Amino acid sequence: MSSQPPHPTVLIPGPIEYDDEVLKAMSHYSEPHTAVPFVKVFGETLTMLRQLFQTTNPNSQPFVINGSGTLGWDQVAANLAERGDDVLVLHTGYFADSFADCFETYGVKATQLKAPIGDRPQLDEVEKALKEKEYKILTVTHTDTSTGVLSEIKALSELVHRVSPNTLVVVDGVCSVACEEIRFDDWGIDVVLTATQKAIGVPAGLSILMASERAIERFRARSTPPPSYYGSWKNWLPVMQNYEAKKPSYFATPSPQLIHALHTSLTQILSRPLEERFRLHKEASQKVKKAVAELGLKQLPTKPENEANGMTAIYLPEGLTPPEILPKLIAKGIIFAGGLHKEIATKYIRFGHMGVSVTDPKRDDLDKAIKALKEGLAEVSQK
Numbered sequence: 509m510s511s512q513p514p515h516p517t518v519l520i521p522g523p524i525e526y527d528d529e530v531l532k533a534m535s536h537y538s539e540p541h542t543a544v545p546f547v548k549v550f551g552e553t554l555t556m557l558r559q560l561f562q563t564t565n566p567n568s569q570p571f572v573i574n575g576s577g578t579l580g581w582d583q584v585a586a587n588l589a590e591r592g593d594d595v596l597v598l599h600t601g602y603f604a605d606s607f608a609d610c611f612e613t614y615g616v617k618a619t620q621l622k623a624p625i626g627d628r629p630q631l632d633e634v635e636k637a638l639k640e641k642e643y644k645i646l647t648v649t650h651t652d653t654s655t656g657v658l659s660e661i662k663a664l665s666e667l668v669h670r671v672s673p674n675t676l677v678v679v680d681g682v683c684s685v686a687c688e689e690i691r692f693d694d695w696g697i698d699v700v701l702t703a704t705q706k707a708i709g710v711p712a713g714l715s716i717l718m719a720s721e722r723a724i725e726r727f728r729a730r731s732t733p734p735p736s737y738y739g740s741w742k743n744w745l746p747v748m749q750n751y752e753a754k755k756p757s758y759f760a761t762p763s764p765q766l767i768h769a770l771h772t773s774l775t776q777i778l779s780r781p782l783e784e785r786f787r788l789h790k791e792a793s794q795k796v797k798k799a800v801a802e803l804g805l806k807q808l809p810t811k812p813e814n815e816a817n818g819m820t821a822i823y824l825p826e827g828l829t830p831p832e833i834l835p836k837l838i839a840k841g842i843i844f845a846g847g848l849h850k851e852i853a854t855k856y857i858r859f860g861h862m863g864v865s866v867t868d869p870k871r872d873d874l875d876k877a878i879k880a881l882k883e884g885l886a887e888v889s890q891k
């Protein structure tokens with residue numbers, strides 16, 4: 509039995525449901541952020557992230573900084589690009605617009621390569637774009653949380669290395685790290701940025717980022733200082749390196765309680781093979797997608813290979829809007845999210861299936877949610 513008070517099950521694409529042990533880790537007693545016990549926990553957390561991202565290169569660099577996933581965009585824009593640089597942003601939904609906006613804030617010129625809703629830019633289109641201009645960075649959203657569209661990181665990264673070898677490959681993995689396969693070294697990725705509250709299963713509040721050796725070299729070779737203070741790797745790089753070497757260090761106060769929770773969650777995640785975790789998310793996703801099809805509903809992604817495994821974006825029956833169905837689901841103990849993509853926001857809902865809702869065999873969250881959706885749709889169609 510969960511030690512949490514009864515509450516509707518949160519099945520949105522983040523924040524997700526949390527494990528009891530993770531929540532308990534957050535009520536850790538106070539300790540100075542420079543005290544030996546906490547330095548050890550922070551250091552171990554950084555080392556465990558290397559395993560989660562599947563990097564064994566000692567010169568890859570993990571960062572864990574108080575903030576949300578959005579701070580990862582600022583870190584990339586402020587540390588890896590310079591004013592006037594060109595970057596290519598692959599667009600599969602809402603989050604690419606925001607990443608592009610973040611680049612523009614720092615005077616970096618973001619060109620977006622857009623696909624129709626439900627699709628992703630094709631490799632030949634990306635190749636053509638890369639040949640037209642010298643881009644410092646290419647960004648891709650692994651799972652765009654507004655559309656449930658999955659991008660293919662491995663093939664894309666191979667393409668970038670072949671066609672435009674100086675372009676850094678940056679992956680927005682906020683909705684994919686810990687539920688979709690990511691092989692940082694093998695796939696030649698330069699940055700994966702993420703956050704705690706999605707598949708990692710820790711309350712919101714930490715920006716997590718892995719940078720490649722090449723990305724750190726690019727940062728060190730900048731001709732101008734990073735145009736950010738809090739987000740500058742000049743300030744954070746020594747702190748992260750010191751913590752991992754179990755030496756106290758300070759730039760800005762970390763959140764020991766959140767780090768404890770992250771340490772607990774990573775320990776749980778890494779206690780099982782990652783392949784098994786990704787397989788469980790695939791199976792859960794197939795189950796949800798099959799149930800959605802059986803209800804006669806369509807998904808936003810237009811092809812099976814475009815479908816994310818941590819969430820499902822579902823078109824509502826013609827004429828039905830999220831405010832008509834979501835409260836009915838809450839009454840049945842299930843929280844889904846409404847649409848987020850501007851052009852079609854009133855036409856669809858989003859069902860997140862990540863973390864303990866998928867991996868904890870004691871929970872029946874997904875069955876409950878599928879049943880609630882079926883009953884809720886039957887109720888509204890009777891009117």
Ligand SMILES: *Cc1c(COP(=O)(O)O)cnc(C)c1O
Binds near residue numbers: 576579603683703
């Ligand atoms: C949630 C999300 C973000 C933003 O993360 P915050 O923690 O809300 O700042 C960025 N990118 C993707 C793909 C996301 O799903």
